[in-house]
Amino acid sequence: MKITEHLSASENKTLFSFEILPPLKGQNIQSIFDGIDPLMEFKPPFIDVTYHREEYVYIERAKGLLEKRVVRKRPGTVGICAAIQSKYKVDAVPHILCGGFSKEDTENFLIDLDFLGIKNVMALRGDAVKSEIYFTPDPQGHNYANELVEQISAMNRGRFLDEALENGHHTDFCVGVAGYPEKHMEAPSLEKDIQRLKTKIEAGAEYVVTQMFFDNQKFFEFVKQCRESGINVPIIPGLKPIATKKQLTVIPHRFHVDLPNDLTREVEKCRSNQEVHQVGIEWCIAQSKELVAAGIPVLHYYSMGKSSNIKAIASEVF
């Protein structure tokens, strides 16, 4: 089913969903199932699987001799989605990026998803690869996520890149896009970022999932501004429980989001990461309960493959 259909069928009950990332190359899929199994009792209607593009790494070939290589450390997004749909009978939502994809790669990727019976995709631009300062699109690819959404929408109308190869079939994807309650790091202002979010909706996106945030007021304000700008699709909050002290610096730096002083103070008081884990769970439960009370249709958790904290939160909230 499409995400929009799950939302319509929810009868105003807040749904639980989560996001996982593929395991590092060389591991097997069992680690994915081990992360999903404990969360199935909360009946997620869909599970997102992130996409990871190539990275530059240095491999030591001989003593002191480093070889620069380009590798994808976490391949497997499509295979994991197919496995989830077959094993759990739950809709899997693969993420698809502009970065590293030509338009033809995108078309072929979407054909694979269509043949696998995948009904939803999350369309994203992707970030700069680690060795670059700015995002550089593939020369034959898309610059921004709205262009990627346009390509998917065109395929939903039966329009492929080469008209001569069209054969009457059209895909039927429900497309999600990213939104940033604290604005995307490259955007000059939140207002401008929301205008650009609107172009993704106008291109055919049917729902928004937000970047993580730790202060619900930022989410409520973002939703208000989106509505005032004419964005009327569902906006799904993305939530992540803090689990380590290191994340106090990593999260603001990497995701460009603020951590409330109260949360930072509580984490700083902890004597071990086990205590931080508990603080993160309690903070996220409080956030989740307030969002449920506000009638938010789905809460989407960034599990990063670790289910114990998400299970503790879901047990209190759903």
Ligand code: FAD
């Ligand atoms: P866009 O919507 O293209 O926006 C990028 C920037 O460009 C913004 O600052 C925007 O304001 C600006 N912009 C947009 N359109 C235009 C335009 N036409 N002209 C000028 N400026 C414009 N990354 C991964 O690599 N893999 C994943 O699986 C993944 N999953 C994610 C899931 C969620 C829910 C979120 C929130 C992020 C995810 N990301 C993922 C990270 C994402 O790829 C980065 O945040 C990326 O920098 C922006 O992606 P976007 O789709 O929001 O880009």
